[in-house]
Amino acid sequence: MSVSLYPLATLAQIEKTPSREDGIPQNLEEDLRAYGCKLISQAGILLKQKQVAVATAQILFQRFWYVTSMKQFGIGDVGMGALYLASKLEECPLRMRDLINVYDLLLQRAAHTLSSSQHDFKYAPMSYFGNTFYDLKDALVVAEMQILKRLGFHVNVVLPYGTLVNYLRVLGLTNRSEVCTRAWGYLNDALQSPVYALYPVPTIVSAAILLTTRHYGIALPSDPENCWWELFDAEWEDVWSVCGYIMRLYRQKDPMEQMQLLTMINKKGVRQWLEENHSNSDVR
Amino acid sequence: MARSRVRLPFTTFHPFVMSATSTSAGPSTPSRKRSRWDSEDNSPDSPPQLAQPQKRRAKSEQHQVKPQSLKATNSTPANAPPRITAQRKQQAHSIYVPPRTSHPPLMPSRSVYCYERLNSIEEGSYGVVFRARDKETGDIVALKKLKLDEEKHGFPITALREINSLMVCKHENVVGIREVVVGDTLTQVFIVMDFIEHDLKSLLTLMPSPFLQSEIKTLMLQLLSAVAHCHERWILHRDLKTSNLLMNNRGTIKVADFGLARRYGDPVGVGGLTQLVVTLWYRAPEILLGATTYSTAVDMWSVGCIFAELILKEPLFQAKGEIELLSMIFKLLGPPNSSTWPEYSSLPLAKTINLPPYHPPQLRQKFPYLTAAGIDLMSKLLTYDPEERISAEDALHHPYFSESPHPKHPDLFGSFPSVAAGEKRRKPDSPAAPIRAADYKLLTEFDLP
Ligand SMILES: Nc1ncnc2c1ncn2[C@@H]1O[C@H](COP(=O)(O)OP(=O)(O)O)[C@@H](O)[C@H]1O
Ligand SMILES: [Mg+2]
Numbered sequence A: 001m002s003v004s005l006y007p008l009a010t011l012a013q014i015e016k017t018p019s020r021e022d023g024i025p026q027n028l029e030e031d032l033r034a035y036g037c038k039l040i041s042q043a044g045i046l047l048k049q050k051q052v053a054v055a056t057a058q059i060l061f062q063r064f065w066y067v068t069s070m071k072q073f074g075i076g077d078v079g080m081g082a083l084y085l086a087s088k089l090e091e092c093p094l095r096m097r098d099l100i101n102v103y104d105l106l107l108q109r110a111a112h113t114l115s116s117s118q119h120d121f122k123y124a125p126m127s128y129f130g131n132t133f134y135d136l137k138d139a140l141v142v143a144e145m146q147i148l149k150r151l152g153f154h155v156n157v158v159l160p161y162g163t164l165v166n167y168l169r170v171l172g173l174t175n176r177s178e179v180c181t182r183a184w185g186y187l188n189d190a191l192q193s194p195v196y197a198l199y200p201v202p203t204i205v206s207a208a209i210l211l212t213t214r215h216y217g218i219a220l221p222s223d224p225e226n227c228w229w230e231l232f233d234a235e236w237e238d239v240w241s242v243c244g245y246i247m248r249l250y251r252q253k254d255p256m257e258q259m260q261l262l263t264m265i266n267k268k269g270v271r272q273w274l275e276e277n278h279s280n281s282d283v284r
Numbered sequence B: 001m002a003r004s005r006v007r008l009p010f011t012t013f014h015p016f017v018m019s020a021t022s023t024s025a026g027p028s029t030p031s032r033k034r035s036r037w038d039s040e041d042n043s044p045d046s047p048p049q050l051a052q053p054q055k056r057r058a059k060s061e062q063h064q065v066k067p068q069s070l071k072a073t074n075s076t077p078a079n080a081p082p083r084i085t086a087q088r089k090q091q092a093h094s095i096y097v098p099p100r101t102s103h104p105p106l107m108p109s110r111s112v113y114c115y116e117r118l119n120s121i122e123e124g125s126y127g128v129v130f131r132a133r134d135k136e137t138g139d140i141v142a143l144k145k146l147k148l149d150e151e152k153h154g155f156p157i158t159a160l161r162e163i164n165s166l167m168v169c170k171h172e173n174v175v176g177i178r179e180v181v182v183g184d185t186l187t188q189v190f191i192v193m194d195f196i197e198h199d200l201k202s203l204l205t206l207m208p209s210p211f212l213q214s215e216i217k218t219l220m221l222q223l224l225s226a227v228a229h230c231h232e233r234w235i236l237h238r239d240l241k242t243s244n245l246l247m248n249n250r251g252t253i254k255v256a257d258f259g260l261a262r263r264y265g266d267p268v269g270v271g272g273l274t275q276l277v278v279t280l281w282y283r284a285p286e287i288l289l290g291a292t293t294y295s296t297a298v299d300m301w302s303v304g305c306i307f308a309e310l311i312l313k314e315p316l317f318q319a320k321g322e323i324e325l326l327s328m329i330f331k332l333l334g335p336p337n338s339s340t341w342p343e344y345s346s347l348p349l350a351k352t353i354n355l356p357p358y359h360p361p362q363l364r365q366k367f368p369y370l371t372a373a374g375i376d377l378m379s380k381l382l383t384y385d386p387e388e389r390i391s392a393e394d395a396l397h398h399p400y401f402s403e404s405p406h407p408k409h410p411d412l413f414g415s416f417p418s419v420a421a422g423e424k425r426r427k428p429d430s431p432a433a434p435i436r437a438a439d440y441k442l443l444t445e446f447d448l449p
Helices: A011-015 A026-046 A051-064 A074-089 A097-116 A132-152 A161-170 A177-188 A199-218 A229-231 A237-247 A255-262 A267-278 B035-039 B069-076 B157-168 B198-207 B213-232 B296-313 B324-332 B372-381 B394-396 B436-441
Strands: B116-119 B129-134 B140-145 B177-182 B188-196 B245-247 B253-255
Touching: A026 A051, A026 A097, A026 A255, A051 A074, A051 A132, A074 A097, A074 A132, A097 A132, A097 A255, A161 A177, A161 A199, A161 B296, A177 A199, A177 A237, A199 A229, A199 A237, A267 B129, B116 B140, B157 B177, B157 B188, B198 B245, B198 B296, B213 B253, B213 B296, B213 B394, B296 B372, B296 B394, B372 B394
Parallel strands: none
Antiparallel strands: B116 B129, B129 B140, B140 B188, B177 B188, B245 B253
16 A cells, blocks of 8 residues: 655664764754754745645755764755755755745854844845855755765655544544644654654654643553554654654753854854864763 | 743744644643643753664664663653563554564665666667666666756756656556666766566567457556556656556566656646646647646556557557647547537637547447457547546456456466567577567467476
């Protein structure tokens, strides 16, 4: 039947991502991934792009970091490439120029935040014949091709929303709109985490339902021999782990941490961070 | 503490980008009514530090996760379900949820130099296809080079559709994609497929006599099940024709060339679907008449043309242009009218066409030896109204396939010299030749080694 087998990271890839190999701590990598995903979603909103394309882009983006280090490619460029590629995959292609303009704006906004300037942010549109445009265009084309190559052209993505609706129906929860809304929201938030590159959709949907039903204090059958998630072929440990990934997204970050991320949108910033942080204290 | 949750920077509120913690319900995660779950794990200051994802089955051999990361799992609320994974019986997965291990890993493309080039199969045609050998396994494969040069829009969307369709539509009767490999430059990308000895077009021209009815049924069933499979996965092929149907020496058809395929069922935006699809002879009348929305029915029309071609041993509508094609269709099927095709008059190009006076369909005259059931299936495939045209799924259950003669087992098909493999047909006077074109009829009765 209709099961498309989308790729998932292997255990070895999960335990040692290329970025971690290069000395980027796990927390920082997760934060940078989440930040890259946020840029994708902001670009999607500014471009009025369909949510399916944005979600697909975020999943491709997350997969990419299991085969590539952030020292080699920046989260900004790869995010832009992922959104460009995903928009084609979802049959709603973007104009290169529009996407480049929007990313330019987002990057300028980040730079403005970093500069701690007293003035309000004001976007300075670039010239189409200036270097910025051609640099970003090159970066975009390269990023798209690198995503394809490094993922072996396995760009098939399955989104979780249909599955959520089915499961909520099975569990008799469709009549509670706040449950549907919140579970749907968790699935969207999870797009900023790596879980779609790690677990099959049923596991992720079960996690969203678990978080939601716990939030509203809804009891579902959870005896050892009769657990609702088993109905959906999910394993408890996996569901629990997905919940952890999602909850970590809501972690309070201090403003310094936050600023740090803004400096690391491109690989130059990442390399600089690595130099500063590994010159004195050696890795592990 | 009620509003202490960090607003993720730049989190923008947008109807489509709905976040769990920004729902209209208002209170954000930490401020809600607390439960044991919350008090244990769910405060923003101490998010659960959970175990790294573990691949099941690998677990027993792999070293366990670091203890500190297991903390939260151990502090699972008492009412939480026990950890059952470890001793859990090997539960049968539903067919909808394949085990994690059957998902492919994330893997980069290999280099084209993993293959040794043998001969080119389709010389002259511009999408070059090579026969090649996998240096590691020795397998013979087909490499199709994608046309990528001078792309103004990055990687071409058509090439993406071709690759993605092949990956999504894996099926016994769809040519198997093995991988996508890359050359030295960004413009060299090759699809690696199983090598299939013949294409149906060359085969039909080379065969001295047409396929038997039993063979046609087998081929049609295979074609229909492939098409049904693609349609079920929301893929339109849009270029079904005999040169895009490959056949191996074991009588199995493989649908190939998804170069024009695309997904349907998306809300048709972005200018709708293009009209320039399907090689002329196999093109459905609604496309000829300028319809901008079309669906699976266009493939079914092509299947009808292929069905006819298998019987006739030559293409059904060999027209030089669209107008000639329409008049050939009108001649064979009788001109459409408001009862056979209600939407006809509203199609963009209908006004430019002068319909001939009414006459009944000529299918019986065209296919004098086809049974009544065969004619019925043909007419259901070559139906004007796309809404009424039979679906692949329904065609599979058509009585034509259950009446005598029954479909022949593919193993009983003859073997043919493969043009694609560079094999020559043996000279007719060579007595030792085991596979002679002239012996085709005889050979089809036997299972060849
Ligand atoms: N997997 C294959 N095995 C053997 N021959 C193939 C294979 N794929 C394609 N061919 C040959 O190459 C020809 C062209 O391939 P196709 O995919 O149809 O490309 P095009 O888009 O140029 O029509 C086919 O008609 C067939 O003869
Ligand atoms: Mg072709």
